[in-house]
Amino acid sequence: MPFANFKLPEGALTKAQKEELIHKTTQMLVDYLSEAARPHTMVLIETVPDGGYGRADEVFTIPEAYRAGDLA
Template sequence: MPFANIKIPEAALTGAQKAEIVHRVTAMFVDDFGEAARPHAMVLIEEVADGGYGRADEVFVVPEAYRAKT
């Protein structure tokens, strides 16, 4: 079973954008493994709360301008 775990900042993407990621990753699995992989493809999108991760020794918080508009 192909599996992808994608972590994104909380509130960075809309539901439609997350659905598009699921669709595209599933399509990539099908391209690589064949159509038989589609019913077994698992795409997990995890939202990480602000302050729950860091980069370059800094705790990261998503600026308001980059948050998903619902």
């Protein structure tokens, strides 16, 4: 079973963008593995709250300019 796991800052993608990421990731795996992989492909998008991870020894918070407008 193909499995893709994305960890993204909370609020970075809209619901529509998450759906698009799932569809495009599934299609990419089908392109590599064949259509038989589609029903078994799992795509997981995990959101990490601000302050829940770090980069270069600093706690990271997503800049306002990178936040999605529609958080549905």
